[in-house]
Amino acid sequence: MAQKNIAGHTVDVDAEGYLTRPEQWNRAIAEALAQELNLQLTDAHWKVIEFLQSDYRERGTVPGMRRLNKVGGFATKDLYALFPDGPIKKAALIAGLPKPASCV
Amino acid sequence: MKELLILGAGTAGTIMANKLRGCLPAAEWRIRVVDEAADHFYQPGFLFLPFGLYTDRDVVRPRSRFLPRGVEFVQAAVDRIEPDRRRVRLADGLELPYDVLLIATGTRPVPGQVEGMTNGDWRRRVHEFYTFEGARALQASLRDWRGGRLVVHVSEMPIKCPVAPLEFAFLADWWLTTQGLRDKTELVYVTPLSGAFTKPIASQVLSGLLDRKRIRVVTDFAVARVDNERHALVSWDERDVPYDLLVTVPPNLGADMIERSGLGDEMNYVPTERHTLRARGHENIFVIGDAADVPTSKAGSVAHFEAEVLTENVLAHICGEPLSERFDGHANCFIESGFGKGFLLDFNYQLEPVPGRFPFPRLGPLALLGESRLNHWGKLAFKWIYWHVLLRGWPIPFVDHRMSLAGKQIPAGALKAEMAG
Ligand SMILES: Cc1cc2nc3c(=O)[nH]c(=O)nc-3n(C[C@H](O)[C@H](O)[C@H](O)COP(=O)(O)OP(=O)(O)OC[C@H]3O[C@@H](n4cnc5c(N)ncnc54)[C@H](O)[C@@H]3O)c2cc1C
Numbered sequence: 001m002a003q004k005n006i007a008g009h010t011v012d013v014d015a016e017g018y019l020t021r022p023e024q025w026n027r028a029i030a031e032a033l034a035q036e037l038n039l040q041l042t043d044a045h046w047k048v049i050e051f052l053q054s055d056y057r058e059r060g061t062v063p064g065m066r067r068l069n070k071v072g073g074f075a076t077k078d079l080y081a082l083f084p085d086g087p088i089k090k091a092a093l094i095a096g097l098p099k100p101a102s103c104v
Numbered sequence: 105m106k107e108l109l110i111l112g113a114g115t116a117g118t119i120m121a122n123k124l125r126g127c128l129p130a131a132e133w134r135i136r137v138v139d140e141a142a143d144h145f146y147q148p149g150f151l152f153l154p155f156g157l158y159t160d161r162d163v164v165r166p167r168s169r170f171l172p173r174g175v176e177f178v179q180a181a182v183d184r185i186e187p188d189r190r191r192v193r194l195a196d197g198l199e200l201p202y203d204v205l206l207i208a209t210g211t212r213p214v215p216g217q218v219e220g221m222t223n224g225d226w227r228r229r230v231h232e233f234y235t236f237e238g239a240r241a242l243q244a245s246l247r248d249w250r251g252g253r254l255v256v257h258v259s260e261m262p263i264k265c266p267v268a269p270l271e272f273a274f275l276a277d278w279w280l281t282t283q284g285l286r287d288k289t290e291l292v293y294v295t296p297l298s299g300a301f302t303k304p305i306a307s308q309v310l311s312g313l314l315d316r317k318r319i320r321v322v323t324d325f326a327v328a329r330v331d332n333e334r335h336a337l338v339s340w341d342e343r344d345v346p347y348d349l350l351v352t353v354p355p356n357l358g359a360d361m362i363e364r365s366g367l368g369d370e371m372n373y374v375p376t377e378r379h380t381l382r383a384r385g386h387e388n389i390f391v392i393g394d395a396a397d398v399p400t401s402k403a404g405s406v407a408h409f410e411a412e413v414l415t416e417n418v419l420a421h422i423c424g425e426p427l428s429e430r431f432d433g434h435a436n437c438f439i440e441s442g443f444g445k446g447f448l449l450d451f452n453y454q455l456e457p458v459p460g461r462f463p464f465p466r467l468g469p470l471a472l473l474g475e476s477r478l479n480h481w482g483k484l485a486f487k488w489i490y491w492h493v494l495l496r497g498w499p500i501p502f503v504d505h506r507m508s509l510a511g512k513q514i515p516a517g518a519l520k521a522e523m524a525g
Contacts, residue, residue, distance in 0.1 A: 065260070065326070070370040075326070080340045086324070 007032040018092070018099045022056075025096030033094045041094070045082055048074060049095045052088075062092045062100035106133050108418075109192060109202035111182050111361075113139035113167050115147075115495070116393030116407035117208035121175045122497035123415045128422075130174050136507030138179040138192070142167055145236055147264075148404065151271055151440065153239040154231075154246055155279045164236065164489065170495045182209070185365040187386055204388050204418060209361065211264050211394040211402060213238075215354035218259055219329035229335060230350045233272065234264075245349060246279075251288025252348030254280075258295050258314055259327050262371075264394050264402035265354045267449070268301055269293075270310060271440045272351060277317045280444030294322040294337060294345055300377065303456040305518070306449060308475055312439060356402075358395055364433055373397035378412060378453065380427040381414050388421075390414055400433035400453060408494050409434045409505040434507040438483035446479035448472055452507040454520045463502040472512065 001020060004013045007028040017078045019025055030049065034041045041049075051072045055063045065088065068074045077089035077092075088100045110117045110123060121137050128135065149163035171177055181195040185205065192200045213234040215221040221230065231242040256273045263269075274295050280286040293300075293314060299307040300314055300321065314321055328340040336346040358372030367374050367383070375384040376396040383389040392414050393407040400406055409431065416429035433453030440446050448470050449457035461468035469478055493500060509519075 064370075067370045076340060085341050 016099060017097040022096050030094050037090055048082060048091050050094045052091055052097060059088050062097050106203045107201055108133055108135045108204045109200055110137040110206045110208060110464060112208035112210055113137045114208060114210050115404045118495045119411040120206055120392060121496045122172050123411055125172045127419055136176045136178055137171060138178045138180055138182055139167060142179055144170060146487060149487060150233050150239040151268055154233055154242040154427060155275055156243060180312050183359045184361055187389065197405055202416055207389065207391045207395050208393050209359040209395045211356045211358050213354040214357045217355040218327055220332055221330045221354060223332045225332045230330060230352065232352055232354055234353060249285065251285055253292065253346060254292045254348040254349045255292045255294055255345055255420050257350060257352040259353060259355045260296055262402060263353050266401060267437055267439045269353050270300060273319050274442040291319045292322060292345065293319050294325050296326050298323050306457040306473060342453060367505055377428060379430040380417055381410060382427060390418060401435040403435055403437055405436040411497065412505040432506055438479060438486060440480065440483050441475055444480050445475045445477055446483050447475055448479045448482065450507060454522060456518060458512050458514055458518060460512035461509060
């Protein structure tokens with residue numbers, strides 16, 4: 001298991017950089033992970049991240065696109081604008097969650 | 105008189121009607137099955153229809169022929185389930201009460217979910233083979249095919265029989281070769297996944313096969329729309345895949361009726377206890393087949409294995425006993441790979457498909473996750489077994505509802521811990 005120093009903390013990560021221990025996550029780490037992806041987190045980003053985290057706590061899996069649309073109320077187009085190329089993969093990484101089973 | 109009500113007379117509903125009629129005394133229990141369509145389809149046959157390998161007669165039969173005496177068939181669309189009143193309302197307003205309800209309404213392709221999919225090119229250049237009409241329309245288009253770009257596409261996961269689009273690509277490669285059209289056709293496989301298949305070990309094997317058959321693969325493709333002017337698939341990250349003929353698997357969703365009843369998740373699948381098959385939070389409702397949200401493949405073989413578990417659990421429930429029979433997620437799928445060969449996958453909640461022999465260790469005779477002629481014959485034999493053994497609710501010799509580890513070559517770390525719930 002690899003470790004990584006980020007925003008003054010040491011965290012455990014998998015081969016693709018996803019945190020493996022969610023309890024090590026904090027907002028400063030999220031900001032730094034976002035920066036590595038060339039993203040500056042705004043309120044709109046945080047809404048998505050917080051939804052992913054609360055849904056993950058409730059159901060034990062990272063939600064897919066349909067759930068983000070229907071339950072979270074986020075439009076796919078907006079998610080791609082916020083997190084270009086792979087919105088769920090990127091948002092999950094920043095949120096300190098495992099790599100999603102779904103594809104984007 | 106007590107009421108056992110089954111919604112859906114497809115694979116799962118038909119098997120359950122047959123099994124339960126044999127167990128429940130007719131003087132105490134009425135069994136009714138509701139389905140909107142009079143015909144039963146052998147859906148795995150939809151794969152062979154476009155290539156002219158099967159005819160209509162192989163895949164369609166009247167539903168009533170497969171329901172036993174003593175089971176009432178109600179041909180009607182279900183409008184909604186009202187769990188609080190223990191009633192099911194039909195579209196014509198009629199109400200059916202129940203003591204025990206089995207939901208077996210499956211899943212279906214919904215092309216309207218992708219922008220532009222059902223516009224001008226629909227059923228001309230844009231086809232699907234997940235319905236009877238779709239497979240037949242595709243057969244007509246293939247007959248006129250003279251070459252160009254043929255794109256096989258999966259819109260999103262999960263879909264029922266997740267190997268079917270790969271099989272279509274393999275069969276297309278074979279069929280084009282026999283027609284002398286393979287060199288005039290560019291075959292492309294477009295998937296939202298990062299590899300050929302959902303499960304890593306099988307994905308590697310199948311990727312190699314796509315490669316050998318010169319089928320180009322486009323991965324991580326999240327479709328945003330079908331552009332009917334330029335004849336192209338367009339992804340959310342603005343990639344284009346042009347087509348002359350597109351064979352897509354549209355998004356698969358559970359019945360609208362589930363949504364109207366307030367019983368579904370975001371894909372209209374019913375949250376279901378994965379080992380007992382009881383609907384979460386509903387004492388008297390059970391779910392079987394593609395309608396359930398359990399984390400295994402949506403396949404006829406799964407419905408068959410689930411039926412063995414569910415029969416025991418429904419009987420236990422009726423007697424007020426704990427639901428002790430457990431479903432392990434067992435799925436068993438043949439993959440047609442073209443040129444008279446096939447693969448076989450056998451897996452469950454805990455173990456992804458791995459190489460080995462089936463059903464007997466060493467002896468086989470079927471090969472797991474390896475290509476063989478016998479697997480192809482197995483796939484063809486499945487049609488006869490489906491109509492004559494499976495739908496009747498009879499067991500398949502030597503194949504238990506619990507997946508066997510014997511005969512499997514299990515790489516380190518592949519066997520996962522038992523999951524909760
Ligand atoms: C192309 C293709 C290839 C496949 N290949 C294989 C294979 O090789 N092996 C395998 O094991 N599986 C295969 N499958 C999957 C298999 O066919 C399904 O998993 C299986 O039929 C599921 O059974 P079910 O009873 O859950 O759903 P279904 O058999 O689909 O039955 C659902 C029934 O519910 C009815 N219904 C739905 N809503 C309502 C309503 N509101 N009111 C009244 N009735 C309603 C429908 O009319 C239907 O009859 C394949 C599927 C396809 C499409």
